[in-house]
Amino acid sequence: MTVPTAPYDPIEIAVELIRCPSVTPRDEGALGTLAGWLAPLGFNCERMRFSDENTPDIDNLYARIGSSAPHFCFAGHTDVVPVGDEAAWTVDPFAGEIRSGKLFGRGAADMKGSIASFVAAASRLVREGRLIQGEGSISLLITGDEEGPSINGTQKMLKALAARGETFDHCLVGEPTCVSKLGDMVKIGRRGSINGWLTVRGMQGHVAYPHLADNPLPRLMEMLRRLDAHVLDEGNTHFQPSNFEITSIDTGNAATNVIPGAARAVMNIRFNSEHSGASLDAWMRRTFDQVVQEMGGAYEFETKISGEAFITQPGDFSALIAKSVKDVTGLEPELSTTGGTSDARFIRAYAPVVEFGLANATMHKVDEHVPAGDVTKLADIYEAILRGYFSGPLKS
Numbered sequence: 001m002t003v004p005t006a007p008y009d010p011i012e013i014a015v016e017l018i019r020c021p022s023v024t025p026r027d028e029g030a031l032g033t034l035a036g037w038l039a040p041l042g043f044n045c046e047r048m049r050f051s052d053e054n055t056p057d058i059d060n061l062y063a064r065i066g067s068s069a070p071h072f073c074f075a076g077h078t079d080v081v082p083v084g085d086e087a088a089w090t091v092d093p094f095a096g097e098i099r100s101g102k103l104f105g106r107g108a109a110d111m112k113g114s115i116a117s118f119v120a121a122a123s124r125l126v127r128e129g130r131l132i133q134g135e136g137s138i139s140l141l142i143t144g145d146e147e148g149p150s151i152n153g154t155q156k157m158l159k160a161l162a163a164r165g166e167t168f169d170h171c172l173v174g175e176p177t178c179v180s181k182l183g184d185m186v187k188i189g190r191r192g193s194i195n196g197w198l199t200v201r202g203m204q205g206h207v208a209y210p211h212l213a214d215n216p217l218p219r220l221m222e223m224l225r226r227l228d229a230h231v232l233d234e235g236n237t238h239f240q241p242s243n244f245e246i247t248s249i250d251t252g253n254a255a256t257n258v259i260p261g262a263a264r265a266v267m268n269i270r271f272n273s274e275h276s277g278a279s280l281d282a283w284m285r286r287t288f289d290q291v292v293q294e295m296g297g298a299y300e301f302e303t304k305i306s307g308e309a310f311i312t313q314p315g316d317f318s319a320l321i322a323k324s325v326k327d328v329t330g331l332e333p334e335l336s337t338t339g340g341t342s343d344a345r346f347i348r349a350y351a352p353v354v355e356f357g358l359a360n361a362t363m364h365k366v367d368e369h370v371p372a373g374d375v376t377k378l379a380d381i382y383e384a385i386l387r388g389y390f391s392g393p394l395k396s
Contacts, residue, residue: 004040008123010379011103011372013037013116015096017078018105024079024148025056030112031078034142037119038063041126043140048160050152058145058152062161065126066137072389073139073168074118074382075154075347076175077146080107081364088366103372110363113375114174115142121382125390136390139168146343154343158350168351170317170394172385173344176360177336182374183329183381187355188318189238189311189337190345194277196267196284198223199300204261213259216297217251220263223291223299224249227284232271238311239272239337272337277305307345311337312352316393321354324384328377356381 020030035045043063051057061078083093083106091097093106103113122138145153177187200220205213224246232242245268251260269280281303288299312318314335325333333356347353358378362368388394 004123004127007127008037008120010113010116010120010375011098013119014103014108014113014375015098015105017112017116018096018103018107019094020078021094022078022080022107022144023082025058025145027059027078027144031059031061031142031144034061034078034115034119034140035063038140041065041123048157050156052151055149055151058143058148060144060153060157061142062139062157063142064137064139065122066135068136070169070389070394071137071139071167072386073141073171073351074122075141075171075173075343075353076111076115076118077143077153077343078107078112078115079144079147080110080112081147084366090367093368098372101372102369103375104367104369106368108362108368109176109358109360109370110368111174111176111357113370114176114357114378115140117375117378118174118382120379121386124383125386138386141171141347143343150343150346155346158346162350168347170389171344171347171351171353172321172382173342173347173353173355174357175342175344175355176357176363177339177355178357178359179361180359181329181331182359182371182377183325183331183333185336186318186321186325186333187337187339187342187344188314188335189273190307190309190339190341191239191242191270191272191337192275192277192309192345193306193341194269194271194280195304195306196269196281197302198265198267198288200263201298201300202259202261202263205259207257207259210259214297215259216263217260219291219295219297219299220249220265222295223288224265224267226287226291227267230287232269233274235272236274239274239309242269242271242275244269271309273309273311275309277303277308281305307341310345310348312348312354317352318354320388320392320394321356321385324381324388325356327384328381
């Protein structure tokens with residue numbers, strides 16, 4: 001195998017990836033483009049396709065070079081969210097255009113820019129022959145299902161790899177973690193998320209004859225009031241306070257003179273490590289049962305836990321990432337657990353995981369973009385992380 005002698009340009013890789021309109025669940029050549037950059041470096045590129053009867057089939061890519069420990073895994077996704085109102089974009093969302101020093105396109109921030117930077121960083125070590133000589137392993141765990149249901153992607157890849165005995169020592173997810181500028185934030189954990197769908201039953205009737213009907217809305221409102229008034233916690237050393245939010249209330253009633261037969265609400269709790277999804281499910285049901293005991297009626301309740309709260313305790317791994325960030329940017333990154341969920345919630349069961357990537361100010365927005373120079377700097381940071389990883393205390 002002849003390893004390319006010219007250094008990989010992360011901007012060039014990012015532009016090629018952005019030009020693949022891989023709106024979840026479609027791939028549109030994104031994984032093949034990525035493999036086209038990795039294979040010449042000596043990565044063994046394996047397409048992993050998973051299916052489920054209720055969700056779209058998904059293509060994923062697992063690429064690895066080296067066979068010895070330590071094994072450093074980079075995880076991410078090539079699928080992107082829809083462009084939204086395309087007429088509102090000032091550029092073609094899938095052209096990968098650079099204007100005034102900014103790289104535009106859907107996925108520039110979330111997270112094709114990060115994937116490109118990691119490939120460029122890994123190429124620098126591979127060109128030196130280090131991994132080929134058995135000094136550890138680098139892999140990329142790339143899904144096409146992060147922005148979708150997250151069923152046929154990272155979860156199933158991890159299970160399949162574990163079943164055949166492949167393990168990771170540490171993992172870095174390239175989600176856009178920074179807030180104001182590259183290097184200001186590293187994510188060492190995430191809050192959990194649970195959604196709830198509540199239906200309170202009553203009896204439909206005419207508003208002029210309430211004794212012949214049973215209005216479910218007072219019971220629904222009391223249930224929601226009690227949940228909303230309850231202070232879940234005050235937060236802790238690594239997490240902000242948990243928050244309960246009502247996201248929808250509906251009866252489907254278009255008439256003004258009809259008492260509805262049912263009332264529905266949707267809710268979400270973003271919770272910290274003081275709770276589990278199961279404990280919060282039980283708390284909400286106890287609250288509903290108490291209201292029914294006091295006010296009568298009946299209810300139905302369904303929940304879905306998107307992920308549990310987790311944290312990778314600060315230590316050598318997070319310190320290496322923070323040092324690499326500071327060496328390149330001059331910034332001391334905040335170690336944070338804020339924000340939404342990511343596939344790190346699945347990876348944390350298999351290896352210590354930390355997230356670090358570009359600024360997130362424009363992700364999912366019209367005219368998504370990042371400073372082109374940040375993509376290059378991110379490759380430098382990832383390179384510093386890899387060099388420190390394969391020569392420092394984590395190597396042992």
